Amino acid sequence: xxxxxxxxxxxxxxxxxxxxxITARGLRERGHEVAFALxxxxxxxxxxxxxxxxxxxSPVWLPRMVNPPRLVNYSAVLAAAGxxxxxxxxxxxxxxxxxxxxxxxxxxxxxxxxxxxLAMRGRGVPVxxxxxxxxxxxxxxxYPAMNYWNHDEVQLCARSDATVLAPANRAxxxxxxxxxxxxxxxxxxxxxxxxxxxxxxxxxxYDDRVDMVGPSFVxxxxxxxxxxxxxxxxxxxxxxPEHADFNAVxxxxxDSGLRALVHAKGLSPDAAARLAGPRLRxxxxxxxxxxxxxxxxxxxxxxxxxxxSAAALAGCVQLTLxxxxxQYMVSRRIADGGFGLAVAPGSKSVDYPALLRxxxxxxxxxxxxxxxxARHVDADPVxxxxxxxxxxxxxxxx
Numbered sequence: 304x305x306x307x308x309x310x311x312x313x314x315x316x317x318x319x320x321x322x323x324x325i326t327a328r329g330l331r332e333r334g335h336e337v338a339f340a341l342x343x344x345x346x347x348x349x350x351x352x353x354x355x356x357x358x359x360x361s362p363v364w365l366p367r368m369v370n371p372p373r374l375v376n377y378s379a380v381l382a383a384a385g386x387x388x389x390x391x392x393x394x395x396x397x398x399x400x401x402x403x404x405x406x407x408x409x410x411x412x413x414x415x416x417x418x419x420x421l422a423m424r425g426r427g428v429p430v431x432x433x434x435x436x437x438x439x440x441x442x443x444x445x446y447p448a449m450n451y452w453n454h455d456e457v458q459l460c461a462r463s464d465a466t467v468l469a470p471a472n473r474a475x476x477x478x479x480x481x482x483x484x485x486x487x488x489x490x491x492x493x494x495x496x497x498x499x500x501x502x503x504x505x506x507x508x509y510d511d512r513v514d515m516v517g518p519s520f521v522x523x524x525x526x527x528x529x530x531x532x533x534x535x536x537x538x539x540x541x542x543x544p545e546h547a548d549f550n551a552v553x554x555x556x557x558d559s560g561l562r563a564l565v566h567a568k569g570l571s572p573d574a575a576a577r578l579a580g581p582r583l584r585x586x587x588x589x590x591x592x593x594x595x596x597x598x599x600x601x602x603x604x605x606x607x608x609x610x611x612s613a614a615a616l617a618g619c620v621q622l623t624l625x626x627x628x629x630q631y632m633v634s635r636r637i638a639d640g641g642f643g644l645a646v647a648p649g650s651k652s653v654d655y656p657a658l659l660r661x662x663x664x665x666x667x668x669x670x671x672x673x674x675x676x677a678r679h680v681d682a683d684p685v686x687x688x689x690x691x692x693x694x695x696x697x698x699x700x701x
Contacts, residue, residue: 305699308408310340310399312361312416313384314438318609319414320350322498322519325684326412326433327356329692335699338406340419359406361416362398364391375456376446378467378486381417387466389473396422396478403428410699413493414438420489421471425480429698431494433691435608436504437629439497439513442487447506449628452635494698496691500612500682502640502675505632516694517687518616518679520609522593530598531562531582536663538563539595539619540603541610544570546624548646548653552603553578555655561601561663566590593617600669601662606630606645611637618676620668622646622658641671 307330309323320341327337339351340361347358364385374382385391399422403411411423411430415438423430432439440446445464448456464486472482483489495512497504498519509515530537538556542549544567556563557580566586567575575585592610596602596617604610606623611633614621621643625631634645644662646653662668 305335305409306407307335307337307410307412307695307699308340308403308406309337309412309414310361310416310419311342311414312363312418313342313380314415315343316607317346317350318519318607319434320346321521321609322433322688323412323414324350324354324356325519325688326691326695328354329688330695331355333692333696335696338408340402340416359402362395362402362418364395364418366391372466373459374463374466375448375450375459376463377440377449378446378463379449381467381471381486384418386418386471386474389470389477392418392421392471392474393477396474399423400426410695412695417489420493421475429494429701430492431496431695431698432490433496433498435499435519436497436506436509436513436515437608437632439490439495441506441509442490442512443510444485444487446487447508449505449632451506451508494694496694498687498691499608500615500675500679502678503608503612503615503633503636505629505636507636507639514694516690517682517684518609518612519684519687520592520613522613522684523591525589525591526586528564528590528595528598529584529586530564531584533562533582535582536561536600537598538601538603538659539590539599540565540567541590542567542603542605542624543626544568544574546605546626548624548650548655550578551653552624552655553583555659557583559656559659559663561659564590564595564599601659606633606637608633615642615672615675616679616682618669618673620662620672622662640675642668642675643672644668 311319338357340359342361445460450456468486497515538561563583592613596614602614602619603622606625623634623645625634637643638645
């Protein structure tokens with residue numbers, strides 16, 4: 304039996320915990336002892352502790368950057384995590400190392416925990432990174448631009464890396480550790496397992512240093528979908544009511560003749576009653592993802608990777624309204640793949656009725672979505688978790 308520490312440092316929402324939990328269960332079934340170091344403990348008891356796993360608080364960076372430098376790639380993520388402050392980063396690394404000394408893991412598994420990865424360098428403990436492809440970017444000489452389609456930003460990647468590498472190496476010097484030769488050396492020697500479909504990878508250009516092991520999402524949590532009565536195509540929308548275009552999208556759905564089921568977390572009952580129609584129904588509770596996408600023809604989301612993965616496996620056409628860069632990168636991949644349309648953040652006067660008509664009436668979208676689903680007919684998030692656990696088991700056996 305080996306001791307495994309699952310570490311989460313950056314990001315939000317339940318996707319990290321769910322992915323780690325699936326992996327942890329697989330490791331426990333193989334006889335390993337697993338503990339969690341979590342960024343957010345607010346939901347830890349009902350999911351992780353209730354499943355029998357101990358939890359600890361991850362060291363996290365609290366200050367917010369003011370007037371940050373222009374960084375165009377993964378260096379921006381590291382900068383926001385405190386890597387521009389050498390003394391502060393050294394403090395975070397020291398806290399991680401104290402946690403390692405407390406638990407004495409035989410394997411560190413990082414779900415978007417780059418500072419934990421840096422802190423474990425040179426300690427003789429194997430490290431794995433699991434996550435989506437935003438959290439595990441290609442890592443050759445420099446990190447690629449997040450706007451990989453923008454030639455000007457591609458030219459700034461080396462400078463971005465250098466801006467963060469200098470204070471990171473000063474932090475390593477403060478701790479008596481050797482410098483990194485390049486910022487991408489963070490991933491040197493790390494077993495990288497990206498839980499995604501290749502068509503939905505945030506970046507289009509990966510090599511064999513990153514293994515894509517399949518999609519990761521929870522498909523059976525929530526209430527069963529209840530569709531509006533009638534005939535015709537069905538639309539599932541999972542959107543925030545705080546999005547600037549939420550009312551416009553609801554109006555387009557209500558007038559489209561499509562049957563729509565909407566989950567909008569935080570939408571008041573009064574607002575739901577005002578926006579609803581005979582073929583537009585609001586569900587206040589989260590909806591089970593697997594059955595709802597199985598029955599849907601079109602799925603509308605903000606392009607969170609778990610939801611778009613579930614929709615892709617079900618052969619759904621997709622419309623995405625991304626809120627930030629990570630979601631926009633996925634949205635670009637959906638549009639480039641021909642199985643959906645994307646509305647760029649900040650777009651004005653979007654003709655949502657026209658977008659819905661295109662997705663409904665142009666057969667190329669449904670054909671591309673069906674072809675993608677057929678390529679991954681055997682993909683299953685449960686199998687993804689089992690594959691990750693098998694890979695980690697083999698890593699500890701070396």
